[in-house]
Amino acid sequence: MTTLNSQHWQRDSAEVPVVTPVAPSLDDVAKAVPADVDLIRTRIRARSGFAGIDWNELYRNRDLFRFLVQREIKVRYAQSAIGIGWAILQPLFTMIVFTVIFGRLANVDSDGVPYALFSFIALVPWMYYANAITDGVNNLIVNSPMLSKVYFPRLLMPLASNAARLIDFAVASVVLIGLMSWYGKVPNLGVLLIPWLMIVMVMSAAGTTFWLATFAIQFRDVKHAMGFVVQILMYAAPVVYPASLIPDAYRFWYSINPMVAVVEGMRCGLVGSVGMPWMTIVVGSCSAMLLFFSGMLYFNHKERQFADVA
Amino acid sequence: MTEHAIIADRISKAYQVGAHRARPDTLVGTLQSWLAAPIKNYQHIRSLTNAGRGRRPTNRETLWALQDVSFEVHPGEVVGIVGRNGAGKSTLLKILTRITDPTSGSADMFGRVSSLLEVGTGFHPELTGRENVYMNGTILGMTKREIDRKFDQIVEFAGVERFLETPIKRYSSGMQVRLAFSVAAHLEPEILIIDEVLAVGDAEFQKRCIGKMREVAGGGRTVLFVSHNMSAIGQLCTSGMLLSDGKVMARGELHEVIEAYMKDLFHTHSEVGDDSTNVSVKTSINGCEDEHVWDHGARLTVHVTVETKETMQRPAIDLYFHSSSGRMIFAQSDRFVDQPMQSSKRWSFEFEFINNGFVSDYMTVDVGFRYCSSTQYLGLWRSVAAIALGPVPVGHSHGRECPVSVPCAVQVQEMAA
Numbered sequence: 001m002t003t004l005n006s007q008h009w010q011r012d013s014a015e016v017p018v019v020t021p022v023a024p025s026l027d028d029v030a031k032a033v034p035a036d037v038d039l040i041r042t043r044i045r046a047r048s049g050f051a052g053i054d055w056n057e058l059y060r061n062r063d064l065f066r067f068l069v070q071r072e073i074k075v076r077y078a079q080s081a082i083g084i085g086w087a088i089l090q091p092l093f094t095m096i097v098f099t100v101i102f103g104r105l106a107n108v109d110s111d112g113v114p115y116a117l118f119s120f121i122a123l124v125p126w127m128y129y130a131n132a133i134t135d136g137v138n139n140l141i142v143n144s145p146m147l148s149k150v151y152f153p154r155l156l157m158p159l160a161s162n163a164a165r166l167i168d169f170a171v172a173s174v175v176l177i178g179l180m181s182w183y184g185k186v187p188n189l190g191v192l193l194i195p196w197l198m199i200v201m202v203m204s205a206a207g208t209t210f211w212l213a214t215f216a217i218q219f220r221d222v223k224h225a226m227g228f229v230v231q232i233l234m235y236a237a238p239v240v241y242p243a244s245l246i247p248d249a250y251r252f253w254y255s256i257n258p259m260v261a262v263v264e265g266m267r268c269g270l271v272g273s274v275g276m277p278w279m280t281i282v283v284g285s286c287s288a289m290l291l292f293f294s295g296m297l298y299f300n301h302k303e304r305q306f307a308d309v310a
Numbered sequence: 311m312t313e314h315a316i317i318a319d320r321i322s323k324a325y326q327v328g329a330h331r332a333r334p335d336t337l338v339g340t341l342q343s344w345l346a347a348p349i350k351n352y353q354h355i356r357s358l359t360n361a362g363r364g365r366r367p368t369n370r371e372t373l374w375a376l377q378d379v380s381f382e383v384h385p386g387e388v389v390g391i392v393g394r395n396g397a398g399k400s401t402l403l404k405i406l407t408r409i410t411d412p413t414s415g416s417a418d419m420f421g422r423v424s425s426l427l428e429v430g431t432g433f434h435p436e437l438t439g440r441e442n443v444y445m446n447g448t449i450l451g452m453t454k455r456e457i458d459r460k461f462d463q464i465v466e467f468a469g470v471e472r473f474l475e476t477p478i479k480r481y482s483s484g485m486q487v488r489l490a491f492s493v494a495a496h497l498e499p500e501i502l503i504i505d506e507v508l509a510v511g512d513a514e515f516q517k518r519c520i521g522k523m524r525e526v527a528g529g530g531r532t533v534l535f536v537s538h539n540m541s542a543i544g545q546l547c548t549s550g551m552l553l554s555d556g557k558v559m560a561r562g563e564l565h566e567v568i569e570a571y572m573k574d575l576f577h578t579h580s581e582v583g584d585d586s587t588n589v590s591v592k593t594s595i596n597g598c599e600d601e602h603v604w605d606h607g608a609r610l611t612v613h614v615t616v617e618t619k620e621t622m623q624r625p626a627i628d629l630y631f632h633s634s635s636g637r638m639i640f641a642q643s644d645r646f647v648d649q650p651m652q653s654s655k656r657w658s659f660e661f662e663f664i665n666n667g668f669v670s671d672y673m674t675v676d677v678g679f680r681y682c683s684s685t686q687y688l689g690l691w692r693s694v695a696a697i698a699l700g701p702v703p704v705g706h707s708h709g710r711e712c713p714v715s716v717p718c719a720v721q722v723q724e725m726a727a
Contacts, residue, residue, distance in 0.1 A: 039500065044408060044417040064448035071434060071445055078436040078477075149428040150449055151408040221337040304411040307404065308325070 050301050057153050064152060068160035072139070073167055087168035088175050091123040098123075102240045111242045111273035117183050121270055122239040122263045124176050125197075128169040129205045129259055130230045135161040136209030137216045141223055148307040155299060158209040162202065180270065190269030190276050197265045200285050203292040204258040210295030214302045218309050238263050244274065255280040258288035314420065315501055315532035316383040316406070321415035323376040323401050323556075375401040376556045378415070385421075385500070388533040390547035390564060392571045398556040399536045403427060403505050406534070421500025421532065424451050428505075430490030435479035439470055439489060442478055446493045460496045467522075468492035495522045501532045520545060538634075543568075544671070568698065572602045572672055575696035588617045589677055591694045604665050605700030606715075612661040612695070616679055623653045625688075628678040629661060632693075633713040634671035665700070669708055669715045672698040 058065075077083040095116055102108040103115030110118035136158035143157060180187075216222035234240075237259040246254045254260060255277075261284025264277045376398045383389055393399050404410045406417060407425035432449040433442050443464055447457040457464075465471050468489040470481070478486055504523075520542055527533050527546050537543050543550070543564070550567030552560040552574060560570035592613040595601040604610050614627060628643045642661055674693040680686060702708045707718035 039420045040422050042408070042417075042419040042423055044405060044412065044419070046412050046414045046416070061448075063454040066454070067441075067445045067448050070441070071437060074441070075434055075436045146431055146449075148404070148409060150425060150431045152449060152451075219337050225337075307409045 047304060050297055053155075053296060053300050054153070058155065061153055061156060065156050065160060065163075068156055069163045072135070072161055072164035076135075076164070084167070084171060087171040090168075091120065091127045091172050092175065094127070095120045095123055098240055108241050109245065111244060111267070113185075113267075113271050113273045114183055117179055117185065117271065118242075118267070118273070119240060120176060120179055121267050122237075124169065124172045125201050125262045125266060126234060126237065126239050126259065127172065128165055129201060129208075129262075130234070131168065132162040132165040132205040133208045133212060134226055134230060135165060136205075137213045137222060137226060140213045141216055141220070144217065144306070154303045154306060155210075155296065158213050158299075159206060162206050162209060165205075166202075176270075185271045187270050188268075188272045190265070190272070192269070193265055193276070193281070194269055196285075197262045197269075197281075200258055200281075200288045201262045203288040204262070207288065207291030207293075207295040210299040211291075214295075214299050217302070217306050233257075233259075242274070243277070243280070251279070252283065255283040256287050258284040258291065260284055261288075313384065314382050314418075315385040315387070316381075316417065316419050316534075318379060318381050318406070318417040319415055321376055321379045321402070321405060321412045321417060322374060323398075323405060323410070324413045325373045325375055374556050376405070376412070379553075379556070379558055380415075381551060381558055381561055383532055383534070385532055386530045388527045388531075388535065388546055388548045390543035390550045390567070391534060391536045391553065392538075392543065392550060392567065393553035393559075394575060397553040399553055400427075400505060401556075402553065403503055403534070403536060407503055419501055422451070423501045423503065424497045424499035425503040426450070426494050426497075426505070427503075429487060429494055433478065433486065433490060436477050438477055439465075439474045439481070442489065443493055446490065450494065450497055451499065452497065456498075464489075464492045464496050467495065491519060491522075495519075495526065499531070501534075502526065503534045505536045506538065568672070569602060572696045572698045575674070575693065586619045587679065587689050589679065589689070589691055589694065590615045591675065591677060593675075593695050593697060595697075602696075603698045603700055604668070606665050606667070606669070606703040606706075608665050608700075610663045610665065610697065612663070612675065614659045614661070614677060615656070616659075617656045619655070621653055621655055622681075624682040625657065626680050626682040627657075627659055628680070630676040630678070631673050632676065633673055635713075637713070639668065639673060639713050667706070667714050667716055668699050669702045669706070670699055670713060672696050673713070 077086070080086070082089065098119045099116045103110065103119070108115070139161040140154075140157050147154065212222055212226075236257050238246075243254070243260060243264050261277070261281045264274060265281055268274050268276050379398070379402060391399050391402070401410075403425070404427075405412050406419070407423065407427065409427075430446060432445045434445065437445060443461065444454065444457055447464075448454065465474065468485070468491075470485055470489055473481065473485070478489070481489070523535075523546055533546075535543065535546060547564055549562060550560070550564040551558060552567050552570050554574045559574060560567045592599065593602075594611045594613070595604055596609050597611070612629060614629070616625070616627065618625075626644055628641065630641045631639050633639050642663075644659055673696070675695040675697070677689075677691045677694050678687045679689045681688070699713070702715045703717075705717055705719070706715035708715035
């Protein structure tokens, strides 16, 4: 309780020597212990530089996170006749269009798998990624008036949007299983990697959301650009074409896009069209983690300015 | 127990003025200016978010919304924060609620903090009443379990039991506000920070809000309360704080703070006008210029001087007096003067009033300036002076929040049993 010197502030400000405010160190924030057993102590300090992420605070707000996710899901399909059915229709129709255009007309190679199944396997994680980042960015922009009215860990906003899209992912996955049995395909041992690939997928989506949302708060251009950025990103991942089309020399650079690992890994595990692309998965996992943690830190760093610029 | 609930130590907050004009607001714009002057632009953008930091002295573009604000609040104290618009009240609340960071300085708060800068934050029209209660409650810092426990009380206070499963977009706006306030009223933090939320709703609802807030404030909670409503502050607060130009001008006894606030309003607003017209207003009470409280029976003199750049024909001047709630209580015009004003560049007017019943809070004076023959104002200046009103005299009857009292005699006549 060293700061509890009550005489300290009472001095005439003219007598107080000008002290350069000291930015709180990470330890300072972490060690903020309650002053009294039953009193939470909130410390407010001028901040500069990157601050650590307050995991405790995120955990304390888990109920808020839950309701934010619920709100996202509920509001998205409110007053819609088909409702959650859109989670099936969206990838299904896209798959049909792709099959007609790329599979039939353009005759794109699909590693010996029926093109419909080939593209649907990719569309399930891809749709999650595309919708999660779009929702996450929009959620923060739409709710920016709220940011200047109440404090809560801002990270929860984009995270809630991303989490809400997992429902769609689950529904589409069920359709995928149905499609596989229709084509009589049986998964191989590589399917054991799918949980990890899903983690990579979620981290990539969250990382991308953090970066884009932070930009979007300052530059509303991001909102307008989202549509075609997502489109371009789709062609940077093997959604409509197989990764085997990429020359080996560029394989490493291509793998930096973590969604390459997710899509190719799932294709390998579910239909065995390609051998397990270990290099791609290792590189993709690393870049997904980098994207996730750097995005989180950047978002956290800029978070306190949201209310001033939003 | 700690002896303090809040300790604020030299909090300052700088904003970059004209930031929106100077900052390119499209990516293309940014790219262009980056190409044009990369280093300059980089420095500029950095200066936006680092306003007031670093060794460079304050430049003209930096606005200090708060400067070295220090104060402390004891547990259980209900502090009314007053000040003119732009004095830094909202900025201070935003810093204490962690919505924005201070540029320098620090604050420590002991206890769970909840803030209420708006009612119904997080409400979504598509969600049902029940869902919105949980959404709003968790945003304000409650846990699900706490809301579960208070859910029935919240719904009962709002009076929306029958519509719990209805999306609130089908609620009347009154029901929405009631539900929102009800959630907020059931917060149980140790420290509660409130900004003018009472400005919403009709008179009836405001009365209920004040009643509920009194209950909250009486429960040993520490409350910071910002409002322009002097009677609400008078009813709720145990002490006061006056902010002016980002600094603490007064802190302590409520009536002293309110008096200082009147002086602040008075002194800083006595000179108004634009390039072509200059208006100065002086008030005195019983001939004393340092007096700002207009008691019953006292004489108020309002001295208005108007100067114009060009000679004007027959101008006229109007005075409007508003109560603290913004209602006009009386007005005066020089049109009752026998002689019309002469063509000139400078005029002085002196108005004299005797208080025969104005009480409670304070009143503000607006000055309007026009041609004698026209009703269109050449200039209308709001709140150029403020005068605090004295207490209700003995033997007068007076209603709460009413600016007038009248002499009244009460006689009780015994009834035969």
